[in-house]
Amino acid sequence: MKEHLRTQLGGFFISVTLINLAMFILGLMMEPDLQFGYEAFAYPLIYGIIGSIPGLIMYSKKELTIRQTLIREVIQMFMIIILIIFFMFGRFKNIPDLIPQIVGVSISIMVIYVLVHVFGWMIDLKTANIMNEELMKFQKNVSKAENE
Amino acid sequence: MEISIKKIGEEEKEYIEIGCHIRDERVDEIVRFIRSREGILKGIKEDRQYSLALPDILYIEAVDEKTFIYLENDCYESGRRLYEFEEVLSSRNFARISKSVVVNLMKITSIKPSLNGRFSCVLTNGEQVIISRKYVPDIREKLRGGAV
Numbered sequence A: 001m002k003e004h005l006r007t008q009l010g011g012f013f014i015s016v017t018l019i020n021l022a023m024f025i026l027g028l029m030m031e032p033d034l035q036f037g038y039e040a041f042a043y044p045l046i047y048g049i050i051g052s053i054p055g056l057i058m059y060s061k062k063e064l065t066i067r068q069t070l071i072r073e074v075i076q077m078f079m080i081i082i083l084i085i086f087f088m089f090g091r092f093k094n095i096p097d098l099i100p101q102i103v104g105v106s107i108s109i110m111v112i113y114v115l116v117h118v119f120g121w122m123i124d125l126k127t128a129n130i131m132n133e134e135l136m137k138f139q140k141n142v143s144k145a146e147n148e
Numbered sequence B: 001m002e003i004s005i006k007k008i009g010e011e012e013k014e015y016i017e018i019g020c021h022i023r024d025e026r027v028d029e030i031v032r033f034i035r036s037r038e039g040i041l042k043g044i045k046e047d048r049q050y051s052l053a054l055p056d057i058l059y060i061e062a063v064d065e066k067t068f069i070y071l072e073n074d075c076y077e078s079g080r081r082l083y084e085f086e087e088v089l090s091s092r093n094f095a096r097i098s099k100s101v102v103v104n105l106m107k108i109t110s111i112k113p114s115l116n117g118r119f120s121c122v123l124t125n126g127e128q129v130i131i132s133r134k135y136v137p138d139i140r141e142k143l144r145g146g147a148v
Helices: A002-030 A038-057 A066-089 A095-147 B025-036 B082-089 B133-144
Strands: B040-045 B048-053 B057-063 B066-071 B075-078 B094-098 B101-104 B108-113 B119-123 B128-131
Touching (some): A002 A038, A038 A066, A066 A095, A095 B108, A095 B119, A095 B133, B057 B082, B082 B094, B082 B101, B094 B128, B094 B133, B101 B128, B128 B133
Antiparallel strands (some): B040 B075, B057 B066, B057 B101, B066 B075, B094 B101, B108 B119, B119 B128
């Protein structure tokens, strides 16, 4: 569980950064003249927290296979989309008029979700490379000791 | 080459001494063979018990209350529990890499990040075994410890 929380926390910070970027790009594209107050700084954090909820709920003690994990990740991504869309647009009555924004936000969430995993994988790749170097040294040392 | 075997008392430590003119590949081969026989596990296959040399073992896995010992092309069952193997082999070149697997570190060819947020190690027979994040710090500590 501790490791899972750590992974979730790492994902949260990457998400917040990417949400900031997505808000900046989408804002410029859709409503470039809109102005915000200081509360705008809180939104990436709130979206980051909302995005972390499915991951915390769907924690499994079982060691899942790659296939099981992929299915779980897809479900998790759609849960995040539903939660954030509900949080952002739930209070509006004229939903059909908001479809372009909803589609834009949904695509942004998908892109962010994939990028969070890509960045996480890149960090893991670095760890794996370090471990490979340590493994090579270890094996070399053991073989040397056995031959002496 | 003359081979002599001398019986010694129980209170004395067993030893093997090689008398040679020069230490060459032939002598090293004998040393490697003797070292490989230092650790042996018992495995059962088709109701017959076999002695398995530690250096030949790839990994040990617990599946549904049963424990299996995997070699390059063979698999043997054992009556011992995984935690017992973990204890016995902790001073050797073995490490726990997940809830259900203890691996021979000398049989890992590479480590890579896995899609399910974990790592996987490729063994000398091409098989891939999952490494849980939880065990990564312990594995790294063991690898940094060098020859054991």
